[in-house]
Amino acid sequence: MEKTAGKPIRCRAAVCRAAGEALVIEEIEVAAPKSYEVRIKALCTSLCHSDVTFWKMPSSPMSIFPRIFGHEAVGVVESVGENVTDVNEGEIVVPVFFANCEDCRDCKSKKSNVCTGFGFSPTQGMPGDGTSRSTDSSGETVHNFFGVSSFSEYTVVDIAQVAKISPEIPIDKACLLSCGVSTGVGAAWKVADVEEGSIVAIFGLGAVGLAVAEGARIRRASKIIGVDLNPEKFEIGKQFGLTDFINPKDCGEKPVSEVIKEMTDGGADYCFECIGLASVMNDAFTSCRGGWGKTIILGVEMHGAPLNIDTYDLLRGKRIEGSFFGGIKAKTDIPLLVQSYLNKELHLDGFITHEIGFEEINAAFDLLIQGKSLRCIIWMKK
Structure with a gap:
């Protein structure tokens, strides 16, 4: 990991180039993380109804292509940008779509989990500057999704959208806590x-x-x-x-x-x-x-x-x-959900109905649209 820190990484991503079109596995370049950002090597990801909603959305201000979808995932920290102290290289983390900066009035209050320090917009790029960290082979920007874009072997996420978790929980179960189950x-x-x-x-x-x-x-x-x-x-x-x-x-x-x-x-x-x-x-x-x-x-x-x-x-x-997001404050509550699973209180196994390899990612869309799956785990390497 140290060899790639601070440098761009070329990797595979499932890119969607137009609304409703099948995703295509392409080689992209993922830039090094900037200040307060983390570059994550995805281990597995899953498909949520929100991905499908925006994938098939006709022309609108929220319909931006080319784009890398995905916001439920778990991965390992590959490198961190300046001012990141929450996580270190090699640690297991869950990226989330809903920020938890821990500094704004809302994050400090028990009354809300809606982070006003960052807010939420379906069209947002990286919270720091509104841009994307991914480009395709021609140098064209590949747009971000929910600040996560987990349908990629590597992705850059703001530290406010990253929760460190115990490595004791199975990777596929941890993936579920990134959005739907926690919600x-x-x-x-x-x-x-x-x-x-x-x-x-x-x-x-x-x-x-x-x-x-x-x-x-x-x-x-x-x-x-x-x-x-x-x-x-x-x-x-x-x-x-x-x-x-x-x-x-x-x-x-x-x-x-x-x-x-x-x-x-x-x-x-x-x-x-x-x-x-x-x-x-x-x-x-x-x-x-x-x-x-x-x-x-x-x-x-x-x-x-x-x-x-x-x-x-x-x-x-x-x-x-x-x-x-179920009132969840990612940095404190997701580790508690992990512990609930490890204590054999929270049942997660039944949510996983299918598992496929990254190359088969379009099958996950078919399964969810047809109502045949709850969560399909998409393994980056299977």
Whole structure:
């Protein structure tokens, strides 16, 4: 590693050159890290729905190509730029899309994980200067994604987006904590603060929704209800604590909220929306119990549709709250999740449904789009 420190590295990356087009393995050049930056050798990465959303996004200010996608990964520090003291060469780290600078008012507060020192923008380059550290064989810039761009053998990430973890956790399990699983478990633990004996309803049983269930299971919720159009999700979800399942197609003319109220004697204590549709957010809020019911919004509504909720429900004590990255502060909370796994409390194995080599990365897109995978681990060397 010392031989490459401070120098550009040529490596392979899966580059997307136009919206919806297959990724192509190309040779790129990754510059040396600048001040407060870390260059990471990726060991494995995985595909999140956010990658797919921006990959297929038609022409818009957020649709930038050529681009290297990917923001869930784990790797080893290859080299560090000036002023980096958090990590050292050779240490195992998890890059994350959501910064944790530890210096701004929000990072220092227990009330928020939204780092105002860096903020978040889907179109951002490196936080320090807004540029990318990757170029293709012709010298053209290959744009960054979420400040991570993990579909590359090497990537440069700001230290505010890097969490050092214990090397005791298996690499593939650590990869899951980079985004989806942390988002779901964190929403149950840090945002909702689910307590023992409570009733939970989860709308959308992808990896994030099932991670919410896992978080609620560990908190010993008495009933965990999953709502999804795919009937196979109930069996899958049982390993994460699901006790009940509702398929809206089977409810006839009855709203899902009425079914949940009948099952729970008035509504769930906590409802989680993990899809990103305003209509489902409304359903989740309606399904909560009056007096103290709390709805947590994890899904990203990409169409700008407004919520239509009864304000009288707010007067009656219902609450609704957003959750970005599950309230997780990466540098402190991800190591705690790692320890929870090592203590055999947090179950991660069931989230990994497929494993492929880097050259097969497009198959991961097919599996996720077809609803056949939760997380597909993509090994850089298999």
